[in-house]
Amino acid sequence: MYREQLNPTPYSVPVKEPVLDYEAWLGQKKNKPSVWEKLLSLKPIEQEKDLEIDHAYDGIKELNNPVPAWFNVLFFGTVIFAAGYLFYYHIGGYGDLQDQEYVNEMVKAQQEKAAFLEKSSNTIDENSVKFDNTQTVLEEGRGIFNSNCAVCHGDKGQGIIGPNLTDEFWLHGGGINNIFKTIKYGVPDKGMISWEKNLSPKQISAVSNFIMSLKDTKPVGAKAPQGEKYEEKDPQDNEMKSVKDSLSKTDATKE
Ligand code: HEC
CATH class of the missing domain: 1.10.760.10 (Cytochrome c-like domain)
Structure with a gap:
């Protein structure tokens, strides 16, 4: 007790974060570039002096601004994509080229057409039946x-x-x-x-x-x-008639 009186153990005082006043906060915010500024690689206006290129045409000055980040991402992105594309379609042969794709589509269309004809020919009745001597x-x-x-x-x-x-x-x-x-x-x-x-x-x-x-x-x-x-x-008249019939039918459904 006596010793404690003479030499008290210090209480741990919590360190308080200094509360920023508005001005200081603004200053800090200014120094930290926003995502937008990073993306466009914008330089603060104070640095413009250093960026100036040493020539002027009729008082028009040019700044040596860095290439914006979004552009670089896009540019190198296309380079990488092109390499992948080349490998996938032309070197590795994993994907179908246009010609093959065209053939595939045509085959598919033919199958669909056949299926459609098969289906529609099964809905023929005595009114829609057509003369056919194939x-x-x-x-x-x-x-x-x-x-x-x-x-x-x-x-x-x-x-x-x-x-x-x-x-x-x-x-x-x-x-x-x-x-x-x-x-x-x-x-x-x-x-x-x-x-x-x-x-x-x-x-x-x-x-x-x-x-x-x-x-x-x-x-x-x-x-x-x-x-x-x-x-x-x-x-042939019969055929014409059924063609006309189906035409007028489609007209009727349109209305
Ligand atoms: C069991 C016997 C029999 C069978 C099998 C048969 N028919 Fe007939 N068919 C007749 C008879 C009987 C008549 C006449 C009906 C009447 O007198 O009205 C007839 C009439 C017809 C007519 C109408 C002729 C007219 O003068 O108008 C057609 C068309 C016809 N048959 C087609 C067919 C077809 C196609 C088949 C096979 C898918 C078939 N028939 C199978 C007995 C048969």
Whole structure:
């Protein structure tokens, strides 16, 4: 106690940060360049004297300012990118070049087109079906006819139980649209079934076109004509009509 009285242990006094006054704070702020200033490599206006280049044109002076940081980053960035690009596409061959990319896109487009056609051909109905006498369609139609229809209509469409399909006389109307309709819905009471469930719209379209191609083939043993004579409009007219129909349809949806 006595000793403590004589020589007291000093209390640890917390060191206080000196509180800056406003002026001092401003000064400190000025000396510390902001991010913006760093990015643009701006020099404080006081240093302008040192930057001045020693020539003047009509009193216009030039400063030797440093290249801004953002420019350097961009510039060296492109150099590095170019090296990487060169390696990836041309030296290493990891990426496809334009020509190959073009080919790839075309292949993809073709696949998409095929898929689209496949899909849209399965939405054909008796109104939208088109006359089509391309070889592949007729071949497909022939195959379907031989395996499904020939038992009743004869292998040449000459008619057995079912009527002759090669003449101009039709019980339910000739022409691609009527034929499609008859095949799709059938005439169940008279022994011609509806094929809607067994054949896809595309297949019905193909077999309808095949039947169209049988016209006037005059097979031996042809069954006598049944029904009424059907005046065939130019199939081209039919095509024009369906084109017009689809046009007016798209017009209608636009409105
Ligand atoms: C079981 C026998 C049978 C089979 C199988 C059959 N049909 Fe028929 N088909 C008939 C009969 C019977 C008629 C006549 C219906 C009537 O008298 O109204 C007919 C009528 C038709 C007509 C209408 C002819 C006209 O004069 O208007 C078409 C087109 C037709 N068939 C196409 C086909 C196609 C295509 C197939 C195969 C996918 C097929 N038929 C399979 C029995 C058959």
